[in-house]
Amino acid sequence: MSWSLNEIESLARKAARGAGFSWGLAEEAGYAARWLAGVNLPGPEALANLLIAQDGTAFSALRPTHTDVDTWQASGGTLCPISTGTALGDKARMLPAQCRLSDVAQPLLLVPFIAGAANIAQQTLFLEWPGAAFHVGSNLRGCVTTPFAQAQTVLLKQGGRTSLPLLRCQLRYDLAPGAAADLNNLAQRTYAPDTDASRLGGAGAGLSDND
Amino acid sequence: MQPDAQSPATAPLRAPDTVMTLARMGSFHQTRLSFMRILLRRIKSEGWAFSRPRFDIDARGVGIAVYTAHAPQNAYSLVVFANDLPPEKRSDRVIATEWDATFTLFDGIPTDADITRLRQNVPRQEAGRISAQELSLSRANRSVRLWDHVVASLAAGQQPDPAMIGDVGYLMRTTAVYGSGKFGAADREATQNRPEFSAPFQIEMLSVYLTRAFVMDLVEHMAYLRSPDTATALTPALRRQFGIGNSTGLGMAPFLLNHPGLLHAWISARETALARVRALPDASPSHVAQFLQIVKRARLHADAWRSAHPVQQAKLADLRRDLTLLEAEIAAKDWASSAPWDRLWRWGETALSLEGQEQLLALMLEPHAALVDDLSDRMSCDERTTWQIDGAMCCERLRALLKTHYGWALAIDWADPAAQTKLWYVSQSKLEPRLGERATEPLDDYEQPLCPGRDAARMWADLKNFTGATVADFALSHPEHRHILRRIQITARRPYAEIRGNTIGAALLPIDMLRAKLSFFGACHFDPRSDRWVRITMFQHAPFPDELASCPADDWTYPSLTPQSPNMHFAPTGASPA
Structure with a gap:
């Protein structure tokens, strides 16, 4: 089914919140899923995989323990790409010439944050892991062969690789039904169960609509 | 704030602490810069043409109509599905499942195949699915009392009672107008570079403007079908006194906080x-x-x-x-x-x-x-441009910004239960934003981030003694504050971005938020039906599409001083009563 990018972003944000992300990080997850869908990469599917795999894990175990070192890692062993990506984006103007990320789940979800960092820092950045390479700067290039595989090492460095194919922008995305269902299930957790009292009081109706 | 060097001289702008209070926002009026007025000025200046390629409605009021607006580069068609709705099904609430009429604004001129597809979906509204060819999705219900009076009067060859028209102001009211990517529609990004849609909410305003034209045609058509021998049409002067009503509930309130x-x-x-x-x-x-x-x-x-x-x-x-x-x-x-x-x-x-x-x-x-x-x-506004957090900012600067722009929030005693009586949540049944009572309903786990004042105060408690150097350090240590951290940096650059009042306190009137937004649409006659939903009229007294070429486009929001006699209130060159 063809989804609008607003729908993708909204669903991804709610699903991330439902999976335990803070609202601010859930917004970042929504942004990442939308950004990738907008270049026809399976970001929403990667996010669905990530949220299910991380469900119930303490956030503190998934984020980088230190960001002032050359190799970032998580205390729990596997880095969350949303936490890691936002931390990289937050440090856009302070990134070292080269940075290694150890054991990243769904590394595809890093790409939107690197693109944001490149935009803020006004420089071209290059991101690669086995089976994937991305060049982000004044244009977007890249390819990925196994989009959902965990990466033992992701390398981020300044400079680009213009031999990579250009990414194609689009305004719609065909979201895989299984991933849509997974994201919807997680998003459901953000909705309060209905009661008659809340239906009447919560929206403030009660007067007749027939005039 | 610095005045723009390229622009006319300005006096100092009013302070955000003055403008952005809930009480003042709840007193906003429509202005020259309201979105309805921007639209009609453009239609007039560009000389848009209008056509009605289809109007197949039977004596029960059931059928299909298409109204097309021809802008210089693009055409847009309001596709209407009219319904014979039993009175017991008529509800303005989002929980309704059937309406008197449903609409979509189609990007272009629909083929028969498009209309067949839309017919399967548009009448179902949220339960249906539209496509990138559609720009909006909406529905409307009749004001039964006025509808029946107008149909009966016109069928008998009489004009309806102006006093009754004045009491209600509309024959149909929209109960939701969805745009920008909702239910599969095209995202705003798909059309924002077209000049006619560069201003906000122009798609939604065009949809409502064409809806008004349809409703007036429908009421005259129904009167004619009831009594072809005696029926008459509305005089142009009386016709223009009808706006389109709108019933707006809590669903709209979070918009101002989310954008x-x-x-x-x-x-x-x-x-x-x-x-x-x-x-x-x-x-x-x-x-x-x-x-x-x-x-x-x-x-x-x-x-x-x-x-x-x-x-x-x-x-x-x-x-x-x-x-x-x-x-x-x-x-x-x-x-x-x-x-x-x-x-x-x-x-x-x-x-x-x-x-x-x-x-x-x-x-x-x-x-x-x-x-x-x-x-x-x-x-x-391209909101993405200020969305990214500036992690290089030092924490000292962030503390200063918080105190400058959220001083009002730090002044609130958040330990007082009255400061947090309410909370915003989304209901499971219709995914509708609602306002709950924190003390009596188990809703804390579902709270939406729609309380920036409280969140800023919470962040302050962690930020004031934080020993790290940069915002990036703070964000890594405190991901729970990331949402409000972003808002604070946005507000520092765009100081009218934040409502400077408590959006979860005991004294909150959500209708204040609704009125602020609706005033920018150009709505008039705000009529709260409770503290959390409001009825308004849109386009009342406005010229109809076929009249715009021959009369002023932007002189209608306040009633004319001319007595309201037929053919005096509005007299386009060469026009005669229909």
């Missing part, structure tokens, strides 16, 4: 317009004459404004009293003195209620089209 950059763009355009008028060294006689006339028309508007809600009744009493004060002030005013508009404004700030002050703002803009209308080009 801080956009809110800033709207408010700063309006505030800049006021500041430009206040900066004028003198008042030309023609501007003064126009102003005196528009004040009289605003009086008619205020007198015709009805509400059964005690809060609004008190505000209407304020407004009418303020207009009396204003009429006396301007009658005695020395317009030849220096900076007369600024002096009038300063008088209003001390003499008038919030209702009156905000009405005065709208009225002061009216004579100054050439000075302020260009600001409509600044009311959109």
